[in-house]
Amino acid sequence: MSVEITASEGGIPHNKLMISCLIVSIICLYLTYVNTYTTGAYLSFFGGLAAVSALVWGSDTIKHLCSYGLGTGVPSAGMMAFGSGVIAFLIATKFGVYAPIVAIIVAAVVGAILGFCANKITNMNIPVMEISLTELCIVGAVTMMGLVAMLCGSFDFTALVQGSATFFGLEFVDYGVSVIGACVLAAIFMLGGIALQHPFNACLGPNESQDRTLMLTAECGFLSMIPVAVISYVFIDFVSATLALIISVLGWLYTFVKYLELSKRDAYAWLDAKQIREVGGE
Amino acid sequence: MSALGGAAGGAEGFSSPVGLIGGIILLILSFVLAFYFGAMATVWILLGVVIGGVLIGFGVHFVPVGGAPAAMGQAPGIATGVAMLAAGAGLAGLFGGAWAAELGLGLALAGGAIGGALMMAITCMMVNVIYVFGMGIPAASGKVAKDPITGDTFPEYKSQGSEGHGLPFISYVGGVIGGFFAGLGGSLIYLMLLDIYEQTLPDILGASAESIVPLAVSLAGIFAIGMFLVNAVLSAYNITGTIEGPHDPKFRRVPRAMIASAVASAVCGIIAIMIIFVGV
Amino acid sequence: MEELMLGIGITAIAGALATVAGAAEDTESDIGSQGDPNSQVQLAPQMGYIHRIFNKAVSGEPPAYGLWCALGAGLAWALMAMQLNPILALILGSALAVFVQGVYCVTAYLGRTASLAKFEQPVYIDILKSVTTVTMAHAFIAIFTTVTMCHLMNTALGHPFPLPLLGLVWGIALGAAGSATGNPFYGKERQYQNYDFGAGTPISASGDIVRYAEAGDRSSLDNGWFTSKLGGPASGVCFGLIVFLELWRTVLFEEWGNGWGAIIAGVILVLIFTAIDRYIEVYARKTFGPYGAPEAVEEETSTEAST
Numbered sequence: 094m095s096v097e098i099t100a101s102e103g104g105i106p107h108n109k110l111m112i113s114c115l116i117v118s119i120i121c122l123y124l125t126y127v128n129t130y131t132t133g134a135y136l137s138f139f140g141g142l143a144a145v146s147a148l149v150w151g152s153d154t155i156k157h158l159c160s161y162g163l164g165t166g167v168p169s170a171g172m173m174a175f176g177s178g179v180i181a182f183l184i185a186t187k188f189g190v191y192a193p194i195v196a197i198i199v200a201a202v203v204g205a206i207l208g209f210c211a212n213k214i215t216n217m218n219i220p221v222m223e224i225s226l227t228e229l230c231i232v233g234a235v236t237m238m239g240l241v242a243m244l245c246g247s248f249d250f251t252a253l254v255q256g257s258a259t260f261f262g263l264e265f266v267d268y269g270v271s272v273i274g275a276c277v278l279a280a281i282f283m284l285g286g287i288a289l290q291h292p293f294n295a296c297l298g299p300n301e302s303q304d305r306t307l308m309l310t311a312e313c314g315f316l317s318m319i320p321v322a323v324i325s326y327v328f329i330d331f332v333s334a335t336l337a338l339i340i341s342v343l344g345w346l347y348t349f350v351k352y353l354e355l356s357k358r359d360a361y362a363w364l365d366a367k368q369i370r371e372v373g374g375e
Numbered sequence: 376m377s378a379l380g381g382a383a384g385g386a387e388g389f390s391s392p393v394g395l396i397g398g399i400i401l402l403i404l405s406f407v408l409a410f411y412f413g414a415m416a417t418v419w420i421l422l423g424v425v426i427g428g429v430l431i432g433f434g435v436h437f438v439p440v441g442g443a444p445a446a447m448g449q450a451p452g453i454a455t456g457v458a459m460l461a462a463g464a465g466l467a468g469l470f471g472g473a474w475a476a477e478l479g480l481g482l483a484l485a486g487g488a489i490g491g492a493l494m495m496a497i498t499c500m501m502v503n504v505i506y507v508f509g510m511g512i513p514a515a516s517g518k519v520a521k522d523p524i525t526g527d528t529f530p531e532y533k534s535q536g537s538e539g540h541g542l543p544f545i546s547y548v549g550g551v552i553g554g555f556f557a558g559l560g561g562s563l564i565y566l567m568l569l570d571i572y573e574q575t576l577p578d579i580l581g582a583s584a585e586s587i588v589p590l591a592v593s594l595a596g597i598f599a600i601g602m603f604l605v606n607a608v609l610s611a612y613n614i615t616g617t618i619e620g621p622h623d624p625k626f627r628r629v630p631r632a633m634i635a636s637a638v639a640s641a642v643c644g645i646i647a648i649m650i651i652f653v654g655v
Numbered sequence: 656m657e658e659l660m661l662g663i664g665i666t667a668i669a670g671a672l673a674t675v676a677g678a679a680e681d682t683e684s685d686i687g688s689q690g691d692p693n694s695q696v697q698l699a700p701q702m703g704y705i706h707r708i709f710n711k712a713v714s715g716e717p718p719a720y721g722l723w724c725a726l727g728a729g730l731a732w733a734l735m736a737m738q739l740n741p742i743l744a745l746i747l748g749s750a751l752a753v754f755v756q757g758v759y760c761v762t763a764y765l766g767r768t769a770s771l772a773k774f775e776q777p778v779y780i781d782i783l784k785s786v787t788t789v790t791m792a793h794a795f796i797a798i799f800t801t802v803t804m805c806h807l808m809n810t811a812l813g814h815p816f817p818l819p820l821l822g823l824v825w826g827i828a829l830g831a832a833g834s835a836t837g838n839p840f841y842g843k844e845r846q847y848q849n850y851d852f853g854a855g856t857p858i859s860a861s862g863d864i865v866r867y868a869e870a871g872d873r874s875s876l877d878n879g880w881f882t883s884k885l886g887g888p889a890s891g892v893c894f895g896l897i898v899f900l901e902l903w904r905t906v907l908f909e910e911w912g913n914g915w916g917a918i919i920a921g922v923i924l925v926l927i928f929t930a931i932d933r934y935i936e937v938y939a940r941k942t943f944g945p946y947g948a949p950e951a952v953e954e955e956t957s958t959e960a961s962t
Binding site for chain 3: 446463476493496498500509510544
């Protein structure tokens with residue numbers, strides 16, 4: 094006897110959600126690029142918003158994929174998305190201003206190939222497998238790019254490998270103190286991976302509703318932005334990092350409170366220190 | 376992770392020749408790209424990455440995973456998800472392999488493999504300790520009547536209403552072998568990528584070889600982990616959730632998982648290699 | 656010689672930290688009911704058994720602990736890069752990672768329970784208020800010890816991986832080891848303690864978990880006491896052995912045989928554990944005996960063949 098995965102019907106159509114979130118993410122990513130023309134990295138927080146938008150799209154994709162019954166759990170889809178997304182993201186960073194577009198194209202290709210492997214070679218025969226893995230790979234790449242842009246103000250490869258350390262007051266180049274060199278990517282990888290699969294995994298059940306799931310996704314996205322904002326103090330200036338931190342905390346508080354309200358709306362009962370009701374079990 | 380839902384696919388064999396042919400075309404394309412960008416040396420690197428991916432996919436099928444029923448003593452195996460248990464063993468092996476990287480390829484690979492095998496050996500032993508001393512349940516397999524290695528019979532040691540429980544010796548050995556191959560594969564991918572990054576990054580960034588070592592290590596490390604997870608999840612999809620070990624009939628699905636892993640690793644590997652050669 | 660002494664000392668403390676981490680990790684995942692046993696907590700209302708267990712559906716333990724430890728390590732690294740004292744950096748990094756973990760726990764419980772409204776499972780707010788902080792406290796111990804252990808490996812033992820990457824690697828390994836060892840103990844012995852000891856749970860019993868405790872309704876907090884009896888220490892020993900032996904065989908034997916000494920030591924260790932496992936398996940079969948009479952398999956097949 095195992096738990097059935099059920100997903101709700103209705104709500105915003107998946108394709109509409111995908112296109113709007115993709116456009117929002119691209120716009121936010123290019124807004125962070127404006128940082129190259131300003132003295133401080135004030136617009137870094139848009140990277141985090143790009144990540145939130147991509148995550149919202151991704152969790153709807155996971156809902157569609159996992160309701161077909163993969164046999165494995167929901168978290169593996171999130172790990173797959175980021176495992177393939179990080180590769181697409183890293184190669185895209187070498188393309189300067191075109192990085193977001195290149196990331197989306199490369200991620201789409203890699204995701205489609207992985208979907209092909211899963212469906213045609215390992216014979217999973219799930220109708221939405223190829224398109225879902227394509228979308229998930231793009232989501233993974235865009236989320237990583239967004240969070241990294243929030244971290245260091247840009248998504249360019251040279252910015253990601255630059256770092257400096259001070260030794261008795263003298264600054265010198267130390268590649269180990271960069272985003273890639275210190276592998277802060279590892280923390281972002283897992284942050285995104287868990288944030289992507291958590292909303293559908295947590296709202297699983299017969300009364301799953303799309304608005305609650307997507308609100309939880311936004312909440313997970315803003316929650317991920319908070320530690321990224323704290324780490325960004327190392328890479329960008331104090332004012333920008335504080336601005337990012339304030340926006341992350343406010344965004345998280347708002348979405349968390351909204352999520353509590355939606356849970357209260359959907360729950361059977363909202364009890365405090367009451368006993369178990371017997372509904373006549375077997 | 377629990378084995379939620381039923382399997383939509385997972386039938387034996389390939390769905391059609393399309394899968395096999397498409398996979399072979401993608402493999403050839405990746406190697407052609409590798410040759411175009413960096414000549415034979417790069418082709419060897421990509422070959423190493425592909426072999427690493429195949430070893431990971433192969434190793435994941437050995438690991439005995441029982442999923443949610445195993446957590447109740449209803450099915451044999453370890454009560455964790457396939458992909459992540461294999462990832463745990465493989466990453467512990469990668470840790471050992473990365474540490475021995477400067478001692479040479481053979482030693483580092485052996486270190487990675489033994490690291491993974493040791494982690495699975497300890498974990499599987501402690502699982503049996505809990506089953507025997509904490510729950511009073513002997514090990515029994517649900518898929519075979521006799522252990523292929525020790526000859527122990529299982530039907531009378533299976534409790535009523537269950538599909539078996541614990542880790543019979545064949546499952547234990549399967550777990551150790553799975554950890555061995557997972558650690559070996561992950562370390563191979565890491566060492567191949569580390570090699571090419573250490574050679575080429577100094578020229579791209581105009582820096583000395585020693586100073587870019589942290590970059591090369593981190594890049595190779597995160598790529599290795601990403602590819603490890605992709606291969607492990609693909610194999611988990613192939614297994615559709617639970618497998619008792621090498622004696623399980625599901626183990627016969629290994630060939631198609633190895634091909635899928637080869638294709639996925641080739642594609643991801645060539646992109647990981649191309650990061651050096653492309654860019655504005 | 657001094658280097659060897661330092662190496663062995665660091666190995667010993669890393670092993671001790673890993674043991675504490677494993678124990679705390681398993682206790683935390685049982686208090687919150689995470690991982691594979693949680694599918695029973697999810698299933699119970701569907702079978703008509705309303706309960707007051709904390710339904711923490713935050714993926715399985717390996718990816719979850721991969722996140723908390725990678726995050727704790729990343730934050731600790733960042734704080735150290737800002738010239739903060741390492742110990743303070745480790746504590747603050749772990750604290751912020753635990754805050755993230757706490758939020759995930761709360762949203763998981765609310766999400767899963769609200770989605771079970773069809774089966775009339777209520778959301779009990781007092782469970783959130785009482786259990787969440789206890790889960791977070793145990794998680795803090797697990798994260799802090801793991802990240803400290805990774806920091807020691809990076810700075811004192813000279814491992815090439817940077818701190819966040821080590822946090823990711825050992826976080827996933829911690830989750831895998833802790834969940835493999837601790838899950839069956841919690842799943843069978845605690846959730847199904849009203850069924851016979853010494854046998855697996857029959858499939859027909861799915862969902863019939865224990866919901867009433869020694870006095871009143873069972874709360875997940877009681878699972879902490881239970882886990883610390885065997886499951887927690889066993890998980891601690893498991894992860895502690897993994898870390899300690901991995902470091903020990905490298906630090907001590909790598910100079911012998913051009914590095915092959917460590918490999919041979921590893922192979923011997925695997926063989927020793929295989930022997931111990933075989934002994935445990937045989938001990939169980941001999942001491943507990945079979946559940947029923949051995950089936951005469953060959954006789955049946957020969958009668959089938961003749962008819």
